[in-house]
Amino acid sequence: YGMSEATLLISGHLPHKFPSVKTINGRDIISCGRPVDELDLHIVDPETLAPLPEGQVGEVWVSGPGIVKGYIGDDAKTASTFGQALVGQTGRYLRTGDLGAVFDKELYLVGRIKEIFILQGRKFHAQDIEGSIKEFIPQLQLIPFQLVAIKDASRESLHMLIEAPEAAIPLLSQSGPNLSKLLSQKHDVPLGDIWILAANTLPRTEGGKIQRFKAQEMAQEDQLPFIQKVKTVAGKAQTPAKPAEPTQRSAVDADASLVAISDVISQLLAKELGIDQIDVDQAFVELGLSSISVYTVSGQLEDKFKITIAPTIFYDYPNITALAQFIRGELHPELKQEGNRAQSSGGALK
Known part of the structure; x- marks a missing residue:
């Protein structure tokens, strides 16, 4: 591992030594070897600037005779990059x-600070x-x-920008909902469009590498000429969902x-997810609800219906229809009792 600012070399392996592998944040990471002897390397919390213990992920800081003194004609960048x-x-x-x-004195790289998203x-x-998407x-x-x-x-949402050939569009359209479900389950973050x-x-x-944050700025300003936008949360619902204030409890009662x-x-749910409508029979796991969204909407339902609703409710009941039946039973226990009697006698709740 090296960079120009460190005169090319920061860490490496001895000849004929097979590199070790560690699993970090669910990914197998290949070791970049041990820091060269002349360098002092630390893993640092980028916010507190304090060194982190072995095994924790942080920013790589290095010092030593091979480190250059700065950037020509850019004092501000020199101070922020080399003066810490x-x-x-x-x-x-x-x-x-x-x-x-760092594990056992060997360095493992997991990414760039600039490629961290902060969502909610x-x-x-x-x-x-992105590795999960490719898998x-x-x-x-x-x-x-x-x-x-x-x-x-x-809200701020995660979206995917892809230079896909026309032949790949059907694959992406079909895979979108399941992909959002996967990311919600594995990383606790849903995928938007x-x-x-x-x-x-x-x-x-100039080297051909995609500029992520330039692309993000262009997408935010609607400056990317997209061919098509694929929705990962489909709305086939019979129940339209507009951002207006939901029905008052009195009307429900x-x-x-x-x-x-x-x-x-x-x-x-539609307001939280930023979509137009939701199929009342669509499984919650397919909507790509993050844990924060689950806590937010369960709290809002408590406020609307004045009953206790735990965030786990979205795991206990599979979809809107089942959750609505539960809430109606809590609001009107007599209906729940009638439903239990009907089910015990072989009938169905109407």
Whole structure:
């Protein structure tokens, strides 16, 4: 492992030594070897600037005679990149911007600080999620794509920008909902839209590497000429969900209507997910609900219906219809009792 600012070499392996592998954040990472003897290497918390113990992921900082003194004609960048000291200590370190961890004196790199997304207050490593996408759809191994975080009026969501040939569009359309489900289960983050772009549309460096955050800015400003946007959460619902205020509890109480309760749930979920409508029989796991979304909507349902609703409710009941039946039973125990009697006698609840 090396970079120009460190005169090319930071760590490496001895000849004929097979590199070791560690599983970090669910990915198998190959060791970059031991730091060269002349360098002092630390894994540092990029926010507190404190050294981290072995095995924890942080920013790679290095110091030593092979580190250059700065960038010509750019004092500000030189100060921020080369002028940092560990908290409570003196000394001058190069902040590499790379994320890694040290095990048994060997360095393992997991990504770049600039490729961390912060969504709803939580950090996600773009490369971890992109790796899961490639495992799920192996055909994407050779197709350029990037994940970006795009803000709308109420939330920030993860979207996929992909330079896909026209022949791949049906595959992406079919795989979208299951892909969002996978990412929600494995990484606790749902996937928003898949933006299909023409070849060579994404911004790149002179070396041909896609510029993730330039692409994110262009997508945010709607400057990318996409061919098609694939929705990963489909809306086939009979129940339209508009961002208007959900039905008041009094109206629900009046007739104990499953439709009215379903309407409340649908509207809250659609607003949280940033979509137009939801099929009341679509499984919650297919919607790509994150843990934060689960806590948010369960709290909103408590406020609307004035009953206790734990966040685990979305795992206990598979879809809106089943959850609406539960809520109606809590609001009107007599209906729940009648339903139990009907089921015990072989009847069905109408």
